[in-house]
Amino acid sequence: MAEIAESGDKGHGKKGKKRAKKSNPRIDMTPMVDLAFLLLTFFVLTSTFSKPKVMSLVYPAKLDKNDVVKQPEVTNAITFLLSKDKVFYYTGKFYSNEQPGPNGPTQLTETDFGPNGLRKLLNEKNEFVLTEKRDLQNQLNANQIDKKTFDKLLTEAKKDNRSLKVLIKTDDKTICKNFIDLIDELKIADIGIVAPIDDDGFLKEEKELLKQKLK
Numbered sequence: 001m002a003e004i005a006e007s008g009d010k011g012h013g014k015k016g017k018k019r020a021k022k023s024n025p026r027i028d029m030t031p032m033v034d035l036a037f038l039l040l041t042f043f044v045l046t047s048t049f050s051k052p053k054v055m056s057l058v059y060p061a062k063l064d065k066n067d068v069v070k071q072p073e074v075t076n077a078i079t080f081l082l083s084k085d086k087v088f089y090y091t092g093k094f095y096s097n098e099q100p101g102p103n104g105p106t107q108l109t110e111t112d113f114g115p116n117g118l119r120k121l122l123n124e125k126n127e128f129v130l131t132e133k134r135d136l137q138n139q140l141n142a143n144q145i146d147k148k149t150f151d152k153l154l155t156e157a158k159k160d161n162r163s164l165k166v167l168i169k170t171d172d173k174t175i176c177k178n179f180i181d182l183i184d185e186l187k188i189a190d191i192g193i194v195a196p197i198d199d200d201g202f203l204k205e206e207k208e209l210l211k212q213k214l215k
Contacts, residue, residue: 077165078125080182081202081210082174087111087118087182088213091125096205108209113181122189126164129190132157158192165193169206172199 081088088108095101111117123130136153139145145153157163166186170179179196186194202210 076125076162077167078121079167079169081108081206082168082170082178082182083210083214084173085175085178086214087113087178088210089121094203094206106205106209108213110213113185118182118185119188122164122185122191126189126191128160128162129154129157129164129192133190154190155192158190163192164189166191166195168194168196169202170196170198171202171207171210 077093078089078091079094081090088110090106090108093101093106095104095106097105111121113119133154136145136150136157140147140150168179168182183194
């Protein structure tokens with residue numbers, strides 16, 4: 001608010017003429033400061049800070065070199081083997097030549113990050129969770145459930161035995177970009193359980209198969 005502060009000689013000049021009054025404008029900043037604090041308080045109280053979107057990774061404990069690495073018993077699992085700029089995978093439990101499974105020893109399959117590669121594979125393998133997510137999204141859009149319930153039920157679906165579990169094994173030649181791209185694809189496919197394993201977690205037979213593929 002601007003105020004006019006009047007000042008000057010209120011007397012008369014020569015010959016009895018009346019002098020004009022001098023005025024000095026002065027701006028009162030108090031209302032502007034009050035308004036600034038009111039706006040600041042309003043935005044602080046009404047703002048919602050965005051939550052970072054992160055993916056939970058399960059890191060296994062480090063093993064001693066003398067420990068025998070045993071293949072974990074998991075259902076509906078897929079293991080990715082990364083080396084150099086290549087990505088290979090196999091599904092289910094690993095079977096060696098000495099102990100073949102029902103379909104013989106395990107074979108590695110190469111894939112890529114194209115539309116018909118990794119993303120298509122993950123969508124097919126994790127169909128249970130993706131179907132559950134679509135059904136929950138329809139319920140959410142129809143106001144049958146709230147967002148909190150949606151997140152809770154989706155988390156439970158990702159932990160279900162029918163959901164896909166992913167193991168990622170990398171050696172010292174793996175390109176970092178491939179690992180990051182793989183994690184992004186797993187996030188898009190709504191994979192709930194992801195366990196990265198470094199070079200120490202490789203089975204001896206896995207390394208032999210990987211070496212043959214990289215020739």
